[in-house]
Amino acid sequence: MLLKRISGRLPPYLADLIPILETADIRTTENVMFTHESTLNSLFPAIPRHLLDLLRAHCLDATAPSFRDGTESPMAVSSNGVDRVWRGWGPEELDKLLMDWDGIGILEIAGPRRAGKSLLALHAALKVLVKDSQATCVWIDTSGSFDPQRAKSILSLDSTENIEGVLNRLVVMRCFSVEPDMHEAFGKIEASLEDSSENTDQPRVKVIVIDSITNLFKDALMPTTSQGHAAMISLMADLASDLTYKYGLLTMITNSTASALPFNPLSNFSVTTLKPALGTAFTYHSDISLLVQETGKIFGMIDPDERDRVRAAPGLRGVVEVIKSRVTPSGSWAVFETNGVSLLNVVAPSQEDIRTLRMSAGLPTGQQRPLMGPLRETLAP
Numbered sequence: 586m587l588l589k590r591i592s593g594r595l596p597p598y599l600a601d602l603i604p605i606l607e608t609a610d611i612r613t614t615e616n617v618m619f620t621h622e623s624t625l626n627s628l629f630p631a632i633p634r635h636l637l638d639l640l641r642a643h644c645l646d647a648t649a650p651s652f653r654d655g656t657e658s659p660m661a662v663s664s665n666g667v668d669r670v671w672r673g674w675g676p677e678e679l680d681k682l683l684m685d686w687d688g689i690g691i692l693e694i695a696g697p698r699r700a701g702k703s704l705l706a707l708h709a710a711l712k713v714l715v716k717d718s719q720a721t722c723v724w725i726d727t728s729g730s731f732d733p734q735r736a737k738s739i740l741s742l743d744s745t746e747n748i749e750g751v752l753n754r755l756v757v758m759r760c761f762s763v764e765p766d767m768h769e770a771f772g773k774i775e776a777s778l779e780d781s782s783e784n785t786d787q788p789r790v791k792v793i794v795i796d797s798i799t800n801l802f803k804d805a806l807m808p809t810t811s812q813g814h815a816a817m818i819s820l821m822a823d824l825a826s827d828l829t830y831k832y833g834l835l836t837m838i839t840n841s842t843a844s845a846l847p848f849n850p851l852s853n854f855s856v857t858t859l860k861p862a863l864g865t866a867f868t869y870h871s872d873i874s875l876l877v878q879e880t881g882k883i884f885g886m887i888d889p890d891e892r893d894r895v896r897a898a899p900g901l902r903g904v905v906e907v908i909k910s911r912v913t914p915s916g917s918w919a920v921f922e923t924n925g926v927s928l929l930n931v932v933a934p935s936q937e938d939i940r941t942l943r944m945s946a947g948l949p950t951g952q953q954r955p956l957m958g959p960l961r962e963t964l965a966p
Contacts, residue, residue, distance in 0.1 A: 586614045586911065589826060590690065590872075591647045593833040599640050602632060614644035670791055670835040672712035674705060675743075676930040678919040679905060683873065686913050688713075688835040691825060691870060695840040695861035696877030701903050701923055702839040703730070703796050705877065708928055709837060710792050711739055714751045721754045722792035723774055725767070727800040731757050738926045754788055763801050763816055771823060778832050793828065797839040799862055806864065814866060821870040838871065851908040852876065853918055854883050861908075874909040880920060900924045902931065 588607070591614065592600045609628045611617060617625075618641055625637055671688025673680035683692075692709075694702045710722045724731060736755060740748045758773075760766035774790055781789040801820075805813030829836045845860035861867070861874055868874060880902045885892030894902060906918035920931040 586648055588612060588614060588617070588644075590830045591643070593689070593831050594647065595640075595643055599636065599643060602636065602640060605629065605632065614648050617641055617644045618648075670713060670833070672709070672716045674708045674928055675712065676919075676921055676928050678930050679921055679928065682875075682905065682907055682917050682919055683913050686873070689830070689833045690872035690912060691829055691836045691838065693838050693840055693861060693868075693871040693874045694877060695842055695874065696903075697842050697859065699901070700877045700879060701901055701921070702877055704735075704923060704925070704928070705875075705905070706794050706796060706837045706839055707736060708739060709835075710755070710794055711736060711751065713792050713835065714754050715740070715743070715745055717791065718750075719788050720791040721756060721777075721788045722794065723770075723790055724755060724757045725770055725793070725795045726757055726759050727761060727795065727797055729759060729761075731796070733757075735926060742927050761800075763805075763820055767801065767820060768823075771828060774828060778828075790832075791834060793824075793834055793836045795836075795838045797841065799839075799841040802863055803841075814864070817863065818866060818870075821867065825870060840867075842876075849876075849908070851915075853906055853916060854904075856883060856886060868909065871909075872911045873907065873913060875905055876908045877903050877905050880904055 588603045588611075592603055595603075606612070606617070606629070611620065611625075611628075617637075622637075626634060629637070669687040671683060671686050673683070694705055696702045710724070713720050714722055733752065736752060737748060740751055745751060758770050760770050774793065777790055781787055802813060802817050805816060807813060824836060828834060841862045842859040843862040844858060846858050848855055849857045849860050851860070857876070857878070859876065859878065861876070879895060881892045881895050883891075883904050891902070900923060902920065902922045904918055904920055907913065907915050909915055922929040922931050
């Protein structure tokens with residue numbers, strides 16, 4: 586993990602060491618932990634030895650696997666013991682995808698139109714606002730499609746107290762261009778964070794959502810010029826270093842998709858022919874990349890019910906898979922169902938327990954649910 590990614594979690598006297606270490610190409614937590622102590626002392630004789638030991642301990646805390654006992658809530662603290670920003674989506678199977686993530690970093694949610702990307706980002710942002718009464722979310726809307734009524738409906742379904750208070754901490758900014766809109770928005774966010782660091786009693790920005798990043802660059806990325814790519818890299822670098830990692834924020838970015846014919850090698854499913862848009866360079870700026878698709882696109886070839894479900898049944902059933910991650914296991918996936926507001930689990934029921942209970946009660950057990958087959962037979966909402 587890059588040292589600059591944990592700089593916001595370090596004491597100031599340790600964060601000041603990072604530029605010095607980078608002059609000798611010590612840029613990652615692994616470099617600090619696995620470079621011999623005598624080598625570090627010889628490279629940086631002016632740095633006191635106890636400071637290097639403290640930095641090594643912080644690097645170990647930031648990268649070591651997390652452990653918890655049965656009495657500790659898995660969503661309460663991160664692996665290094667500090668309060669986590671990430672609070673999940675609500676459905677258990679979805680939350681398992683990013684269970685050990687503390688929420689500090691950039692999360693990309695990619696998918697085609699009307700696949701549920703914005704809904705997933707909105708649920709995650711509202712979870713943070715509900716759990717943390719001092720948290721504020723800045724929602725950067727690049728298409729003018731944000732619906733405040735949808736946010737209110739989500740909070741109402743969750744029986745949230747003080748809905749108006751939560752919505753007041755959800756700030757929407759409309760930005761339709763990189764220059765000057767996005768840079769002005771970043772400047773306002775940074776100024777707000779500086780003010781809140783001096784006054785700890787006021788709400789603080791903890792979540793940034795850009796919905797969607799594609800609208801800002803879809804017409805600027807051309808094979809004949811590198812100007813659009815340079816603007817994209819510059820914007821993402823500012824978002825990462827000047828805001829996300831510096832202040833320990835959760836940043837979520839929705840993205841559209843591009844063709845990945847004949848298939849996407851990062852996907853679990855051989856029928857996946859999509860990948861996140863905006864090119865390869867963009868993928869290096871996100872810590873986690875999620876790909877969202879309709880279940881009919883994935884299982885439709887072998888499951889006619891799922892193939893026709895989009896036309897025969899209301900709502901949406903989607904697949905979320907982790908195609909790339911620096912901080913959580915890659916390759917995991919989950920299925921969710923939504924009516925446009927709520928998120929529902931679609932999981933395999935525990936048939937063995939049900940059969941055991943019915944057998945103990947002297948009741949007929951019925952036919953065992955098959956391990957393979959259509960989703961309506963193998964999964965249950």
